[in-house]
Amino acid sequence: MVSKGVDLGAVEAFADGAVQRVEAGGRGLVVVRHGDVFYVLRDICPHQGARLSDGQVTGQVAECGLGGEAVLERDGEILVCPWHGWQFDLCTGRSLVDGEKNRVRSYPVRIAAGRVLLELD
Numbered sequence: 273m274v275s276k277g278v279d280l281g282a283v284e285a286f287a288d289g290a291v292q293r294v295e296a297g298g299r300g301l302v303v304v305r306h307g308d309v310f311y312v313l314r315d316i317c318p319h320q321g322a323r324l325s326d327g328q329v330t331g332q333v334a335e336c337g338l339g340g341e342a343v344l345e346r347d348g349e350i351l352v353c354p355w356h357g358w359q360f361d362l363c364t365g366r367s368l369v370d371g372e373k374n375r376v377r378s379y380p381v382r383i384a385a386g387r388v389l390l391e392l393d
C-alpha cells in the first residue's frame with residue numbers, strides 16, 4: 273500500500289535554491305529545492321537549536337593544495353546553520369563534521385500530481 277504522504281504544497285511554491293520553513297505533522301521542517309530534487313530536514317540545529325530555515329544553502333569546498341584553485345563541489349546540497357556555521361548534508365541530515373553524532377532528522381519526499389509529499393512515519 274502506498275501512503276498518501278503529507279502535502280507540503282505545490283512544486284511551484286518552492287523556488288529553486290530557496291530555504292523555506294513549513295509546518296507539517298506537528299513539526300517544524302526546512303524545505304530546500306535543488307532543481308527537481310527536494311530535501312526536507314527538521315528545522316532545528318542539534319548544536320544550540322537555531323532554525324535551519326534561517327540558514328543558507330551552499331556547497332563544499334574541495335580539497336586543494338597550497339595556492340591551488342578553490343573549487344566548490346556539491347553546490348546546493350549543503351545547508352549552513354545561521355548561528356555558528358555548522359554545515360549539514362541535505363541528502364542525509366548529517367553534519368560535515370562528526371556526522372555520526374551530529375545530525376538532523378531528514379525525511380523522504382516524493383512528487384505526485386505537482387505536489388510535494390512528505391513521508392512521515
Ligand code: FES
Pocket residue numbers: 317318319320321322353354355356357358
Ligand atoms: S545553533 Fe547551529 S551551529 Fe550553533
